[in-house]
Amino acid sequence: TQLLEQSPQFLSIQEGENLTVYCNSSSVFSSLQWYRQEPGEGPVLLVTVVTGGEVKKLKRLTFQFGDARKDSSLHITAAQPGDTGLYLCAGANRRSARQLTFGSGTQLTVLP
Protein backbone atom coordinates (compact mmCIF):
# COMPACT_ATOMS: atom_id res chain seq x y z
CA THR A 1 0.00 0.00 0.00
CA GLN A 2 1.35 3.38 -0.98
CA LEU A 3 0.94 5.99 1.76
CA LEU A 4 1.55 9.73 1.73
CA GLU A 5 2.16 11.56 4.98
CA GLN A 6 1.68 15.29 5.14
CA SER A 7 3.05 17.64 7.75
CA PRO A 8 2.11 19.69 9.54
CA GLN A 9 -1.51 18.63 9.87
CA PHE A 10 -2.57 22.11 10.96
CA LEU A 11 -0.84 25.44 10.41
CA SER A 12 -2.02 28.87 11.53
CA ILE A 13 0.10 31.87 10.55
CA GLN A 14 -0.13 35.63 10.18
CA GLU A 15 -0.55 37.32 6.83
CA GLY A 16 2.83 38.00 5.22
CA GLU A 17 4.63 35.01 6.73
CA ASN A 18 6.23 32.22 4.72
CA LEU A 19 5.44 28.54 5.18
CA THR A 20 6.35 25.11 3.89
CA VAL A 21 4.18 22.01 3.78
CA TYR A 22 5.72 18.57 3.36
CA CYS A 23 4.51 15.39 1.69
CA ASN A 24 6.51 12.22 2.30
CA SER A 25 6.32 8.58 1.33
CA SER A 26 8.45 5.46 1.35
CA SER A 27 7.10 4.68 -2.13
CA VAL A 28 8.08 6.05 -5.51
CA PHE A 29 5.38 7.82 -7.49
CA SER A 30 5.29 8.37 -11.23
CA SER A 31 3.92 11.87 -10.62
CA LEU A 32 2.69 13.94 -7.73
CA GLN A 33 -0.05 16.52 -7.65
CA TRP A 34 -0.95 19.27 -5.19
CA TYR A 35 -4.58 20.26 -4.64
CA ARG A 36 -6.32 22.92 -2.59
CA GLN A 37 -9.75 22.25 -1.13
CA GLU A 38 -12.18 24.70 0.46
CA PRO A 39 -15.11 23.73 2.70
CA GLY A 40 -18.02 22.21 0.79
CA GLU A 41 -16.06 21.93 -2.43
CA GLY A 42 -13.98 19.34 -4.19
CA PRO A 43 -10.19 19.60 -4.46
CA VAL A 44 -8.81 21.88 -7.19
CA LEU A 45 -5.54 20.97 -8.89
CA LEU A 46 -2.68 23.42 -8.36
CA VAL A 47 0.24 21.65 -10.03
CA THR A 48 1.59 18.32 -11.28
CA VAL A 49 5.28 17.43 -10.89
CA VAL A 50 6.67 14.45 -12.76
CA THR A 51 10.48 14.62 -12.82
CA GLY A 52 12.71 13.99 -9.81
CA GLY A 53 14.14 17.30 -8.59
CA GLU A 54 11.59 19.32 -10.52
CA VAL A 55 10.65 22.75 -9.22
CA LYS A 56 7.53 24.57 -10.36
CA LYS A 57 6.37 28.04 -9.41
CA LEU A 58 2.83 29.34 -9.40
CA LYS A 59 2.89 32.99 -8.35
CA ARG A 60 3.77 32.88 -4.63
CA LEU A 61 3.67 29.07 -4.49
CA THR A 62 6.76 26.95 -5.15
CA PHE A 63 6.46 23.17 -5.55
CA GLN A 64 9.36 20.74 -5.48
CA PHE A 65 9.49 17.02 -6.25
CA GLY A 66 12.20 15.06 -4.47
CA ASP A 67 15.06 13.58 -6.47
CA ALA A 68 13.87 10.05 -5.72
CA ARG A 69 10.22 10.93 -6.46
CA LYS A 70 9.16 9.92 -2.95
CA ASP A 71 8.54 13.33 -1.43
CA SER A 72 7.44 16.84 -2.27
CA SER A 73 7.12 20.23 -0.68
CA LEU A 74 4.95 23.29 -1.14
CA HIS A 75 6.34 26.66 -0.10
CA ILE A 76 4.16 29.75 0.10
CA THR A 77 5.77 33.16 0.23
CA ALA A 78 4.04 36.10 1.91
CA ALA A 79 0.88 34.16 2.71
CA GLN A 80 -2.47 35.91 2.32
CA PRO A 81 -5.85 35.16 3.92
CA GLY A 82 -7.03 33.93 0.52
CA ASP A 83 -4.49 31.11 0.78
CA THR A 84 -6.52 29.58 3.62
CA GLY A 85 -7.65 26.07 2.81
CA LEU A 86 -6.84 22.37 2.94
CA TYR A 87 -3.74 21.51 0.92
CA LEU A 88 -3.56 17.93 -0.33
CA CYS A 89 -0.78 16.09 -2.09
CA ALA A 90 -1.66 13.09 -4.26
CA GLY A 91 0.61 10.54 -5.89
CA ALA A 92 -0.14 8.64 -9.06
CA ASN A 93 0.13 4.88 -8.69
CA ARG A 94 2.95 3.46 -10.81
CA ARG A 95 0.72 0.60 -11.91
CA SER A 96 -2.23 2.79 -12.70
CA ALA A 97 -1.74 6.51 -13.22
CA ARG A 98 -5.48 6.93 -12.75
CA GLN A 99 -5.53 5.85 -9.12
CA LEU A 100 -4.46 8.80 -7.00
CA THR A 101 -3.28 8.22 -3.43
CA PHE A 102 -3.98 11.30 -1.34
CA GLY A 103 -2.25 12.50 1.80
CA SER A 104 -4.34 13.46 4.81
CA GLY A 105 -3.89 17.14 4.10
CA THR A 106 -2.58 20.28 5.77
CA GLN A 107 -5.20 22.72 7.00
CA LEU A 108 -3.74 26.20 6.53
CA THR A 109 -5.24 29.27 8.16
CA VAL A 110 -3.79 32.67 7.32
CA LEU A 111 -4.88 35.34 9.75
CA PRO A 112 -5.21 38.96 8.60
Next chain:
Amino acid sequence: GAGVSQTPSNKVTEKGKYVELRCDPISGHTALYWYRQSLGQGPEFLIYFQGTGAADDSGLPNDRFFAVRPEGSVSTLKIQRTERGDSAVYLCASSLDFGPYNEQFFGPGTRLTVL
Protein backbone atom coordinates in the same frame (compact mmCIF):
# COMPACT_ATOMS: atom_id res chain seq x y z
CA GLY B 1 -21.34 24.65 -17.98
CA ALA B 2 -20.06 23.38 -16.28
CA GLY B 3 -18.09 21.52 -13.98
CA VAL B 4 -18.75 18.15 -12.40
CA SER B 5 -22.09 18.09 -10.61
CA GLN B 6 -23.21 15.71 -7.89
CA THR B 7 -26.63 15.06 -6.44
CA PRO B 8 -27.84 15.14 -3.79
CA SER B 9 -25.51 17.51 -1.98
CA ASN B 10 -26.55 15.98 1.32
CA LYS B 11 -28.10 12.63 2.11
CA VAL B 12 -29.22 11.43 5.52
CA THR B 13 -30.28 7.83 5.83
CA GLU B 14 -30.78 5.16 8.44
CA LYS B 15 -28.53 2.22 9.05
CA GLY B 16 -29.44 -0.66 6.77
CA LYS B 17 -30.99 1.45 4.02
CA TYR B 18 -29.96 1.61 0.35
CA VAL B 19 -28.67 4.86 -1.19
CA GLU B 20 -27.73 6.07 -4.65
CA LEU B 21 -25.39 8.96 -5.32
CA ARG B 22 -25.26 10.54 -8.75
CA CYS B 23 -22.41 12.16 -10.66
CA ASP B 24 -22.62 14.20 -13.86
CA PRO B 25 -19.11 14.57 -15.33
CA ILE B 26 -17.84 17.34 -17.54
CA SER B 27 -19.13 16.84 -21.07
CA GLY B 28 -16.61 14.97 -23.19
CA HIS B 29 -14.66 13.53 -20.28
CA THR B 30 -14.31 9.80 -20.81
CA ALA B 31 -12.75 9.00 -17.44
CA LEU B 32 -14.76 9.16 -14.23
CA TYR B 33 -13.63 8.52 -10.65
CA TRP B 34 -15.27 8.06 -7.28
CA TYR B 35 -13.50 8.92 -4.02
CA ARG B 36 -14.59 8.90 -0.39
CA GLN B 37 -13.37 11.55 2.05
CA SER B 38 -13.79 11.10 5.78
CA LEU B 39 -13.55 14.02 8.18
CA GLY B 40 -9.99 15.23 8.54
CA GLN B 41 -8.67 12.93 5.82
CA GLY B 42 -7.73 13.15 2.19
CA PRO B 43 -9.91 11.51 -0.47
CA GLU B 44 -9.65 7.74 -0.77
CA PHE B 45 -9.91 6.17 -4.24
CA LEU B 46 -12.90 3.89 -4.79
CA ILE B 47 -13.35 3.19 -8.51
CA TYR B 48 -12.36 4.46 -11.95
CA PHE B 49 -14.40 4.19 -15.16
CA GLN B 50 -13.09 4.40 -18.66
CA GLY B 51 -16.19 4.88 -20.77
CA THR B 52 -18.88 2.48 -19.59
CA GLY B 53 -16.61 -0.05 -17.95
CA ALA B 54 -15.01 -0.06 -14.53
CA ALA B 55 -11.30 -0.10 -15.34
CA ASP B 56 -10.21 -0.25 -11.69
CA ASP B 57 -12.55 -1.02 -8.78
CA SER B 58 -9.82 -2.00 -6.34
CA GLY B 59 -10.78 0.76 -3.89
CA LEU B 60 -14.34 -0.39 -3.24
CA PRO B 61 -14.31 -1.43 0.45
CA ASN B 62 -16.69 -4.40 0.14
CA ASP B 63 -19.52 -5.83 -1.94
CA ARG B 64 -22.07 -3.43 -0.47
CA PHE B 65 -20.60 -0.79 -2.76
CA PHE B 66 -21.29 -0.83 -6.48
CA ALA B 67 -21.07 1.78 -9.24
CA VAL B 68 -22.37 1.96 -12.78
CA ARG B 69 -21.94 4.19 -15.79
CA PRO B 70 -24.25 2.62 -18.37
CA GLU B 71 -23.95 5.20 -21.14
CA GLY B 72 -20.44 6.41 -20.48
CA SER B 73 -21.52 9.71 -18.98
CA VAL B 74 -23.55 9.90 -15.76
CA SER B 75 -22.47 7.53 -13.01
CA THR B 76 -24.30 6.25 -9.95
CA LEU B 77 -22.61 4.97 -6.81
CA LYS B 78 -24.86 2.53 -4.98
CA ILE B 79 -24.46 1.52 -1.35
CA GLN B 80 -26.52 -1.35 0.08
CA ARG B 81 -27.24 -1.99 3.75
CA THR B 82 -25.59 1.25 4.81
CA GLU B 83 -23.54 1.31 8.01
CA ARG B 84 -22.61 4.24 10.24
CA GLY B 85 -19.02 3.87 9.07
CA ASP B 86 -20.12 4.71 5.53
CA SER B 87 -20.74 8.32 6.63
CA ALA B 88 -18.39 10.52 4.61
CA VAL B 89 -18.26 12.92 1.69
CA TYR B 90 -18.36 11.04 -1.61
CA LEU B 91 -16.48 12.89 -4.33
CA CYS B 92 -16.72 12.34 -8.06
CA ALA B 93 -14.11 13.51 -10.55
CA SER B 94 -13.76 13.34 -14.32
CA SER B 95 -10.94 13.80 -16.77
CA LEU B 96 -10.01 13.62 -20.40
CA ASP B 97 -8.32 10.33 -21.03
CA PHE B 98 -5.13 11.06 -22.86
CA GLY B 99 -1.65 11.33 -21.49
CA PRO B 100 -0.40 9.82 -18.24
CA TYR B 101 -0.83 12.90 -16.08
CA ASN B 102 -4.48 13.62 -16.46
CA GLU B 103 -6.01 16.48 -14.49
CA GLN B 104 -8.98 15.29 -12.52
CA PHE B 105 -11.77 17.83 -12.02
CA PHE B 106 -13.73 17.24 -8.84
CA GLY B 107 -17.37 17.87 -8.03
CA PRO B 108 -18.49 19.38 -4.71
CA GLY B 109 -19.33 15.99 -3.25
CA THR B 110 -22.31 14.35 -1.58
CA ARG B 111 -22.23 14.35 2.18
CA LEU B 112 -23.69 11.03 3.35
CA THR B 113 -24.77 10.64 6.95
CA VAL B 114 -25.87 7.24 8.18
CA LEU B 115 -27.76 7.43 11.48
